[in-house]
Amino acid sequence: MDLILWRHAEAVDGMPDMARKLTAKGEKQAREMAQWLRPRLPKHTRIIVSPAQRTLQTVKALSEEFEILRDLAPGASPTAILAAAQWPDRADAVLVVGHQPTLGMVAATLIAGEPIPWSIKKGGLWWLSHRVRGEQPQVVLRAVVAPDLL
DSSP states (O other), X not given: OEEEEEEOOOBOOOSSGGGOOBOHHXXXXXXXXXXXXXXXXXXXXXXXXXXSHHHHHHHHTTOSOOEEOGGGSTTOOHHHHXXXXXXTTOSSOEEEEEOTTHHHXXXXXXXXXXXXXXXXXXXXXXXXXXXXXXXXXXXXXXXXXXXXXX
């Protein structure tokens, strides 16, 4: 299983939090990351997204086919993200478009074994894979991409 964690691109500050929109820089970050992702995503990737406006704008740079899940809203737990993605049992890849610090905590949980609040840059992504080698489950870090490097 592949799990791709994509943090929403840069958004304006303000309230209400769920209505915050992307800045012009954020729109560019989303477009560039979508352009990088498009040829690399497995064909039947399930895309799940927080209901926040900034995550919806981010994912729409990539696709119009996605599921909005309230369980991915700001403040979600790493456990809720992993459950929504069906990690590690789902056969297909899952792309999660969400928020910090939760996405960083998901990455830390899978790689380091504890929910440390690792930083994922705005508009950046971490791509993780689950595999079994000699009956031993493993997590492989396949890519970390920051939008300023594209």
